[in-house]
Amino acid sequence: MTPRSAPDRLLSVLAAFDHEHPALSLTDISRRAGLSLTTAHRLVGALTEWGALERDPDGVYHVGLRLWEVAALAPRGLALRQVALPYLEDLYEATHENVQLAVRDGGEVVYIEWLSGRSAVGVHIRVGARWPLHATGVGLALLAHDEPARQEEYCAGPLAAFTPYTITRPERLRRELAEVRRTGVAVSSRQVTDDALSVAAAVRGPGGAVVAAVSVVVPEADAQVPVLAPAVRIAARGISRALGWRPEEA
Amino acid sequence: MTPRSAPDRLLSVLAAFDHEHPALSLTDISRRAGLSLTTAHRLVGALTEWGALERDPDGVYHVGLRLWEVAALAPRGLALRQVALPYLEDLYEATHENVQLAVRDGGEVVYIEWLSGRSAVGVHIRVGARWPLHATGVGLALLAHDEPARQEEYCAGPLAAFTPYTITRPERLRRELAEVRRTGVAVSSRQVTDDALSVAAAVRGPGGAVVAAVSVVVPEADAQVPVLAPAVRIAARGISRALGWRPEEA
Numbered sequence: 001m002t003p004r005s006a007p008d009r010l011l012s013v014l015a016a017f018d019h020e021h022p023a024l025s026l027t028d029i030s031r032r033a034g035l036s037l038t039t040a041h042r043l044v045g046a047l048t049e050w051g052a053l054e055r056d057p058d059g060v061y062h063v064g065l066r067l068w069e070v071a072a073l074a075p076r077g078l079a080l081r082q083v084a085l086p087y088l089e090d091l092y093e094a095t096h097e098n099v100q101l102a103v104r105d106g107g108e109v110v111y112i113e114w115l116s117g118r119s120a121v122g123v124h125i126r127v128g129a130r131w132p133l134h135a136t137g138v139g140l141a142l143l144a145h146d147e148p149a150r151q152e153e154y155c156a157g158p159l160a161a162f163t164p165y166t167i168t169r170p171e172r173l174r175r176e177l178a179e180v181r182r183t184g185v186a187v188s189s190r191q192v193t194d195d196a197l198s199v200a201a202a203v204r205g206p207g208g209a210v211v212a213a214v215s216v217v218v219p220e221a222d223a224q225v226p227v228l229a230p231a232v233r234i235a236a237r238g239i240s241r242a243l244g245w246r247p248e249e250a
Numbered sequence: 251m252t253p254r255s256a257p258d259r260l261l262s263v264l265a266a267f268d269h270e271h272p273a274l275s276l277t278d279i280s281r282r283a284g285l286s287l288t289t290a291h292r293l294v295g296a297l298t299e300w301g302a303l304e305r306d307p308d309g310v311y312h313v314g315l316r317l318w319e320v321a322a323l324a325p326r327g328l329a330l331r332q333v334a335l336p337y338l339e340d341l342y343e344a345t346h347e348n349v350q351l352a353v354r355d356g357g358e359v360v361y362i363e364w365l366s367g368r369s370a371v372g373v374h375i376r377v378g379a380r381w382p383l384h385a386t387g388v389g390l391a392l393l394a395h396d397e398p399a400r401q402e403e404y405c406a407g408p409l410a411a412f413t414p415y416t417i418t419r420p421e422r423l424r425r426e427l428a429e430v431r432r433t434g435v436a437v438s439s440r441q442v443t444d445d446a447l448s449v450a451a452a453v454r455g456p457g458g459a460v461v462a463a464v465s466v467v468v469p470e471a472d473a474q475v476p477v478l479a480p481a482v483r484i485a486a487r488g489i490s491r492a493l494g495w496r497p498e499e500a
Binding site for chain 2: 046
C-alpha cells in the first residue's frame with residue numbers, strides 16, 4: 001500500500017460515506033477507507049468527538065451535524081442555495097413541477113437544490129447527486145456558456161447514453177449548445193429517463209460568469225416548453241441579480 | 251501550546267470557517283486554527299486537493315463542494331431536510347410566512363431549513379445558525395419533550411435574556427413547557443427580537459422520540475396564533491409520518 005499522509009487518511013474516512021452508504025460500522029469504514037481497524041478506530045474517534053461523525057446507539061456511524069454546519073458555508077453549496085431559494089420557490093409556485101438548482105464540477109452537474117413537484121416524473125435525483133453535462137438541461141445550460149476550448153473538449157466525447165434519446169454525437173451536441181446560446185434556454189427531452197423533459201437556464205455571478213443553472217423537470221408527454229421557458233429564464237435572472245449580476249453593465 | 255493530534259489539527263482548519271468568516275486567507279486560517287503558517291499551508295493544500303476547501307483566483311479559501319456533498323448525508327442535516335421539505339413548502343404556501351426546521355444540539359437549536367416569507371420580520375436566522383432552547387419556539391417544543399432530568403437541568407438555568415420578554419425564570423419556563431405538552435404547540439412571543447412571534451411543534455421519529463421541530467415566525471403585532479397552530483401541528487405530523495412515526499402504535 002502507498003504510504004499515505006495524515007490528512008489523506010482522515011479524509012478517506014469521510015469519503016467512505018456516500019449515497020449508497022450513509023451509515024457504516026467501524027469495520028465498514030476501515031474496509032472502505034483502506035485503513036487498519038486500529039487506525040480507523042482512532043480517526044473515527046477523533047471525528048466523532050469533533051462532531052463530524054455521529055454514533056448511533058447500535059454502534060453505526062453517520063455524518064454529523066457539525067460537518068453539516070461547516071459545509072453550509074460552501075459558496076457553491078448551501079450558501080448559493082440560500083440566495084436562490086426564494087426564486088426557486090417562486091418558480092415552484094408558478095409551475096408546481098420539480099425545480100432544481102445545479103452547479104458544474106468538471107464534466108458533471110451536482111444538484112444543490114431540488115424542490116419536488118406534485119406530478120413527480122420518474123426522475124430520482126437527490127441533492128448532492130451528479131449527472132453528466134450533456135444529458136441534463138442544467139448541464140447543457142452550463143456547457144453552452146463555457147469557454148470554447150473547454151466546451152469543444154467536452155463535445156469531442158465520449159458521450160454516454162442513458163436512453164435512446166441521449167445526445168451522443170459531437171456535432172449534434174455542438175448544434176444544441178448553439179441553440180441554447182441563441183434562445184437562452186436549454187431543453188433536454190427524454191435524455192435522462194424516457195418520460196421526462198427539462199427546461200433550464202444559466203445563472204450568472206457578479207462579473208457575468210455562469211456559476212449555476214436552474215431548471216424545471218416535467219413529464220415529457222404534456223410538456224409545454226413555450227410556457228415553461230420564460231418562467232425558468234426569469235427565475236435564473238432573479239437569482240443572478242441576487243448574486244450581484246448587473247446586465248446593464250455587461 | 252498543548253501538543254495536538256493530526257486529526258485535531260486538520261479539523262481545526264475546518265473549524266476556522268464560520269458565518270462571520272466564510273472566506274479566509276492562509277494567514278487568517280493559520281491564526282484562527284492556532285497553527286504555524288507551514289503546517290496550515292500543508293493542511294490547507296491537502297484539504298483543497300480533496301475538495302473540502304476551494305481557492306479563489308485571489309488566493310482566498312472557502313468551504314468546498316466536496317465537503318458539502320459528504321455533509322448532505324448527515325441524517326440530522328440535509329437528509330432530514332429532504333424528507334421535511336415538501337411539508338415545509340406546504341406550510342409556506344398556506345401561510346406565506348417564515349418557515350423553519352430545527353434540531354437540538356445540547357442546549358441549543360440548530361436551524362436545518364429556513365424558507366423566507368414575504369413579511370420578513372426582523373429575525374436574521376440562517377441555516378446552520380444556533381440559538382438557546384428557551385428563547386425560540388422550536389427550542390421550547392424540543393425541550394418540552396425531553397426526558398425530565400435533562401429538562402430540569404436546563405430549566406435550572408442560567409437562562410440568557412435577548413429582549414425584556416425572554417423567559418429567564420426557571421418556574422416560568424417549567425409552566426411554559428407544561429403548556430407546550432398540553433397543547434402540542436410552543437409559542438415564543440418577542441423572546442428573540444421584540445417584534446417577532448413563533449409557533450412551533452415537535453417532529454417525531456420512527457420510535458416516537460422527538461427528533462426535530464418545525465415553526466412559523468410572524469410579526470408579533472398581527473400574529474394569529476389560533477390560525478397558525480393547527481397548520482404548524484399538521485406540518486409537524488406530516489414530517490413525523492414521512493420519517494416513519496406511527497401514532498396508532500404509540
